[in-house]
Amino acid sequence: MKLLATAVALVLAVAACGDSSSGDSDAMKVAYSNPVGAQPGQQDIVFGFKGGAEELGWSATSIDANLSPDKQVADIATMVNQGQDGIASWTLDAGAAAGAYAQAKSAGIPVVGVNSEGPGIDATVWWELNLCGAGSPIDGVTQYIADARPGAKVLSVGGPPVPSIQAYEKCFAENAEKAGLTILAKAHNTKDTAATAQPIVADLLTKHPDVDAIWAYNDASALGASAALIADGRKVYDGSGDGVIVFGQNGDVDAIAAIREHRLTGTLDPDPVATGWALIKALSGFVGEDKADDPPKELVVKSALWTLENIDDYTPPRERQYTLATVPLVDAPPG
Amino acid sequence: LTGRYTGVLAALAVVCAYLALTEDVFLTWDNLMNVAKSNTVVFVLAIGATFVIISAGMDLSAASAATAAGMILGLTMDAGWGIVLVLAATLAFGVVLGLLNGLMITRLGISFLVVTLGTLAIYQSFALVVNGGQTISLFSKPGFPVLGDFVNDDIGPFPVLLVFDLVVLLVAGGVLRYTGFGRSLFAVGSNPEAARLNGIDVRRVVLIAYAIAGLAAGFASIVQVGRLTGASAQADPTLLLTVIAAVLIGGTAYTGGEGGVLGTLIGVVFLGVVQNGLTLSDVSSFWQGAVSGVTLIAAVGLGVLRERITMRR
Numbered sequence: 001m002k003l004l005a006t007a008v009a010l011v012l013a014v015a016a017c018g019d020s021s022s023g024d025s026d027a028m029k030v031a032y033s034n035p036v037g038a039q040p041g042q043q044d045i046v047f048g049f050k051g052g053a054e055e056l057g058w059s060a061t062s063i064d065a066n067l068s069p070d071k072q073v074a075d076i077a078t079m080v081n082q083g084q085d086g087i088a089s090w091t092l093d094a095g096a097a098a099g100a101y102a103q104a105k106s107a108g109i110p111v112v113g114v115n116s117e118g119p120g121i122d123a124t125v126w127w128e129l130n131l132c133g134a135g136s137p138i139d140g141v142t143q144y145i146a147d148a149r150p151g152a153k154v155l156s157v158g159g160p161p162v163p164s165i166q167a168y169e170k171c172f173a174e175n176a177e178k179a180g181l182t183i184l185a186k187a188h189n190t191k192d193t194a195a196t197a198q199p200i201v202a203d204l205l206t207k208h209p210d211v212d213a214i215w216a217y218n219d220a221s222a223l224g225a226s227a228a229l230i231a232d233g234r235k236v237y238d239g240s241g242d243g244v245i246v247f248g249q250n251g252d253v254d255a256i257a258a259i260r261e262h263r264l265t266g267t268l269d270p271d272p273v274a275t276g277w278a279l280i281k282a283l284s285g286f287v288g289e290d291k292a293d294d295p296p297k298e299l300v301v302k303s304a305l306w307t308l309e310n311i312d313d314y315t316p317p318r319e320r321q322y323t324l325a326t327v328p329l330v331d332a333p334p335g
Numbered sequence: 336l337t338g339r340y341t342g343v344l345a346a347l348a349v350v351c352a353y354l355a356l357t358e359d360v361f362l363t364w365d366n367l368m369n370v371a372k373s374n375t376v377v378f379v380l381a382i383g384a385t386f387v388i389i390s391a392g393m394d395l396s397a398a399s400a401a402t403a404a405g406m407i408l409g410l411t412m413d414a415g416w417g418i419v420l421v422l423a424a425t426l427a428f429g430v431v432l433g434l435l436n437g438l439m440i441t442r443l444g445i446s447f448l449v450v451t452l453g454t455l456a457i458y459q460s461f462a463l464v465v466n467g468g469q470t471i472s473l474f475s476k477p478g479f480p481v482l483g484d485f486v487n488d489d490i491g492p493f494p495v496l497l498v499f500d501l502v503v504l505l506v507a508g509g510v511l512r513y514t515g516f517g518r519s520l521f522a523v524g525s526n527p528e529a530a531r532l533n534g535i536d537v538r539r540v541v542l543i544a545y546a547i548a549g550l551a552a553g554f555a556s557i558v559q560v561g562r563l564t565g566a567s568a569q570a571d572p573t574l575l576l577t578v579i580a581a582v583l584i585g586g587t588a589y590t591g592g593e594g595g596v597l598g599t600l601i602g603v604v605f606l607g608v609v610q611n612g613l614t615l616s617d618v619s620s621f622w623q624g625a626v627s628g629v630t631l632i633a634a635v636g637l638g639v640l641r642e643r644i645t646m647r648r
Contacts, residue, residue, distance in 0.1 A: 027587065038468055084385050185617060194470070194563050195571045199373035203614035206366040207358070220569070223470075227563045231372070253468040254565065261474045263564065 003316075009205050028058040028288050031079045032073055032279065033089035037064030037212040041250055041272045042090075042316045045114070049088065054282065055324055056288060069093035076100035086283040088125075091116035110286035112279055115164060115217020121297060122286060127331055128303040129249060130164065132171035137268050137303045139175045143245050144266070144305075145213045146179035148237065148245060152212035155204055156186045157197060157221045168217045168249070176215075184208045189221045197224025198231075205232050213237075213245035217265055219255035222248025226263045238262040239308045250304060251317075259311050266307035273317040273322045274301050277327040286326070302328040339586035340394030340601055342637040345631065347605045354612045361615060368494050372486070373497045374607035376401070376555045376562075378600065380580045382507045383433075383551025385599045388448075388582055389511075390544040391524040391591025397449040397552055397578055398522040399458035400432040402570040405556035406462045409566025416580070418478035426553035432458060433549015436437070437542035449622070456577075462568045471566040479564070486561035496558065500600075503554070506598045520544060525592030526598065534542055581606050 032049050034042050046062045053060035063079070069092040079087050080103055087104055091097045091113055094127075101111045101120025113121040115130050129137050154176060158169040170187065176183055185204050189197040197220065204209035205211065205228060216222035216228075226236055226246050238259075239245035248255050251269025258264035278299045283293025293324050306314055354361040380397050387394045408425040416424070432454070439450045473479045488495050509519040519540045523532040527537050560566050585602030587594025606627060613623050 012382055036464065099561060187614065188619065188621065190621060193569045193571055194565075195376075195559060195569075195574075198562060199610065200614055202373055203366075203367050203611050206363065206369050207360045207615050224563070226360055230483075230564060231562060233487070246581075252470075254472055257472040258474075260447075261472065263474055 030086040032062040032197040044272035048273035052280025069096040088279040090114040094118040142175040142179040159215040177236035194224035197221040201225040218253040219248035368435035379555040392447040396454040398574040401555040403458040429553025437545030441538035481562040554567035
């Protein structure tokens with residue numbers, strides 16, 4: 001009898017637990033498929049994603065694919081099985097992920113891409129940095145170089161053969177040509193670190209000692225280029241006087257420090273924290289109380305160009321105060 | 336320089352001749368010194384790896400250990416330590432990492448592959464964890480000019496780093512050739528059981544080999560941090576492969592008991608010249624791995640062929 005009473009009590013307790021959790025299930029659950037969690041920029045996206053979710057009373061999680069397209073597919077399947085209400089994803093391989101997104105779609109779960117589009121993606125949050133054409137951030141960089149050094153001779157440092165990086169390189173080449181710059185050489189820092197960019201740029205400096213500017217697709221490569229210049233006894237241009245202009249992209253903390261130390265001319269900051277907020281804003285058009293009949297298919301997060309001239313205005317990503325109403329978005333420039 | 340080095344020296348001569356004919360800048364003093372300076376990190380790590388490979392082992396954690404030691408350098412300099420203490424702490428940390436590998440291999444009897452594969456991941460994680468994955472910028476720190484001068488200054492027409500490389504080469508070569516430890520290392524690598532029966536303390540010799548690899552990681556980190564003006568938590572993902580390839584291309588047998596630091600120098604120079612040549616020739620860096628891989632297989636294959644011919648005689 002005592003055993004039966006204990007069993008009944010246990011069943012009631014479990015049932016009570018079930019009741020309490022069903023109350024939480026009314027809250028929206030959203031998840032972000034993080035392509036590489038170790039990257040500070042991605043950590044900032046997650047930070048913004050959770051901040052935006054909190055404003056709406058949603059719960060937010062992220063799963064790290066650690067640069068593996070296979071794992072990302074499995075992660076999306078896990079999110080579907082978890083019963084997430086919305087999924088955000090930075091696609092590593094559009095072909096591989098399409099099946100997983102289709103699985104989400106058939107479960108009625110909207111998918112918002114980050115700088116990613118393709119089958120199964122309902123809307124995309126773009127970085128302004130990823131847009132090309134007149135008035136785009138990369139156009140701003142080429143104009144800066146052309147203003148400081150008309151007809152400048154430039155080195156272009158690209159990266160691994162990933163479509164988004166190749167698009168940066170193409171965009172820079174197109175805008176450089178329009179601005180009257182001459183690209184002396186195009187190198188690729190396929191290993192993606194400052195340590196590997198340094199010898200590549202050092203080699204190019206011996207072949208092209210008359211270089212006026214170096215553009216790199218990310219800050220690590222730009223810092224490697226900067227180190228090569230310093231090792232060669234040269235000065236980096238800081239907005240006045242002589243020196244080689246060096247630009248990177250990403251707005252990394254060490255790039256900001258390098259600008260302050262006159263080791264880097266500038267960096268394009270895509271604002272990853274705002275990106276996280278924008279993902280929630282995009283998802284809220286598909287699920288939850290603000291669900292719209294025709295939600296926007298594209299949101300573009302404003303990028304900032306930091307140089308020594310405006311570096312005093314820089315606010316570290318996690319200290320930027322955003323709300324879903326104030327997240328900095330821009331219209332896509334033409335082109 | 337015949338025998339073991341013939342193949343790689345012939346290949347190096349062909350590559351140099353081709354680059355000299357096609358690239359005006361290749362044979363300039365600036366470019367040659369640039370090749371020397373750019374490959375010092377690989378060279379120093381490869382010297383450490385040569386000791387380990389001669390002992391019939393392999394240190395897969397070498398590049399990660401250098402990254403971790405670099406973070407110690409960055410943190411201590413950032414904290415305001417004097418430059419002598421900073422350098423001492425960095426080198427000591429490298430030795431400790433090497434000793435950890437050696438102790439687990441010799442005292443716990445775990446395979447060197449398992450131990451160094453594990454510590455590869457652990458040391459890399461350590462480098463990421465200690466500063467949240469962020470690079471430590473040292474450019475404006477009071478101690479940095481000493482480091483900057485070390486990696487960028489010249490002594491007469493020669494870079495300080497080239498002189499440093501030569502000192503490392505002579506010391507390492509001297510240890511291998513003229514000390515009891517060096518002779519014991521070759522004996523242990525050839526046949527550990529025979530070495531033990533001859534009274535050699537095999538475990539001690541192997542432990543010292545890994546400690547030397549750790550010390551090399553410490554020195555490599557000093558050069559790396561100096562050249563990059565900061566301590567980066569992210570290691571070059573292919574640095575380890577380059578280091579091991581340089582040692583094997585230089586004729587050190589992966590089976591142990593045979594090799595030397597002169598061959599390692601030749602291997603490093605060969606890979607450095609190939610990388611420099613590909614960049615100068617505007618050949619996509621996507622090809623570099625293929626060139627290094629083919630060279631590695633060819634160099635080791637030639638060694639095997641030479642061994643077979645010798646045995647037949």
